[in-house]
Amino acid sequence: GESVGLHLPTLSVQEGDNSIINCAYSNSASDYFIWYKQESGKGPQFIIDIRSNMDKRQGQRVTVLLNKTVKHLSLQIAATQPGDSAVYFCAETNNAGKSTFGDGTTLTVKP
Amino acid sequence: NAGVTQTPKFRVLKTGQSMTLLCAQDMNHEYMYWYRQDPGMGLRLIHYSVGEGTTAKGEVPDGYNVSRLKKQNFLLGLESAAPSQTSVYFCASSPQRGPDSPLHFGNGTRLTVT
Numbered sequence: 001g002e003s004v005g006l007h008l009p010t011l012s013v014q015e016g017d018n019s020i021i022n023c024a025y026s027n028s029a030s031d032y033f034i035w036y037k038q039e040s041g042k043g044p045q046f047i048i049d050i051r052s053n054m055d056k057r058q059g060q061r062v063t064v065l066l067n068k069t070v071k072h073l074s075l076q077i078a079a080t081q082p083g084d085s086a087v088y089f090c091a092e093t094n095n096a097g098k099s100t101f102g103d104g105t106t107l108t109v110k111p
Numbered sequence: 112n113a114g115v116t117q118t119p120k121f122r123v124l125k126t127g128q129s130m131t132l133l134c135a136q137d138m139n140h141e142y143m144y145w146y147r148q149d150p151g152m153g154l155r156l157i158h159y160s161v162g163e164g165t166t167a168k169g170e171v172p173d174g175y176n177v178s179r180l181k182k183q184n185f186l187l188g189l190e191s192a193a194p195s196q197t198s199v200y201f202c203a204s205s206p207q208r209g210p211d212s213p214l215h216f217g218n219g220t221r222l223t224v225t
Contacts, residue, residue, distance in 0.1 A: 097209035
């Protein structure tokens with residue numbers, strides 16, 4: 001079956017450092033990948049997405065890398081700030097539109 | 112724009128009681144979804160709707176019913192609550208389903224069944 005997993009449940013970084021959050025997926029037919037950010041007491045919020053025909057996409061301070069060979073997705077956050085503290089989820093969507101979510105990595109930014 | 116709004120934010124039920132969770136979106140999205148979030152299990156799809164008047168089962172539909180009488184509203188019902196339904200429930204919407212269509216989530220309803 002499909003599964004999406006994150007390598008580490010927690011990650012702690014110093015303010016100003018770069019953060020890298022990893023995700024492994026199992027369905028090679030997945031067509032679309034999304035990173036969401038979930039702050040305490042709120043719903044997941046879209047950060048950045050990438051299609052399977054790309055291997056890198058950049059946003060404001062965030063970059064998503066996709067390695068289809070090893071079915072690995074990562075989210076890089078540059079110059080991490082206290083406001084980046086949250087739970088980060090990856091999600092994969094197959095061509096039928098079904099989305100599968102990972103468990104999440106809790107990012108803590110130390111001042 | 113309010114986006115996706117869920118009511119109530121919190122609810123405590125006794126086993127066997129019933130309740131309805133309300134989700135409203137003001138983005139004119141066709142697709143709406145109900146997820147539950149439990150520790151260590153990620154978000155799991157309960158039911159979804161591809162448009163007004165339609166509903167479909169997701170991964171974990173048992174014990175829940177849904178209705179989409181108006182495009183902007185998606186209701187989730189629990190007919191006879193069980194402790195296993197203690198969870199945080201999220202409603203989401205999207206203009207279409209699949210690539211290039213991320214989900215827009217509400218802020219959740221925390222339900223405790225005793």
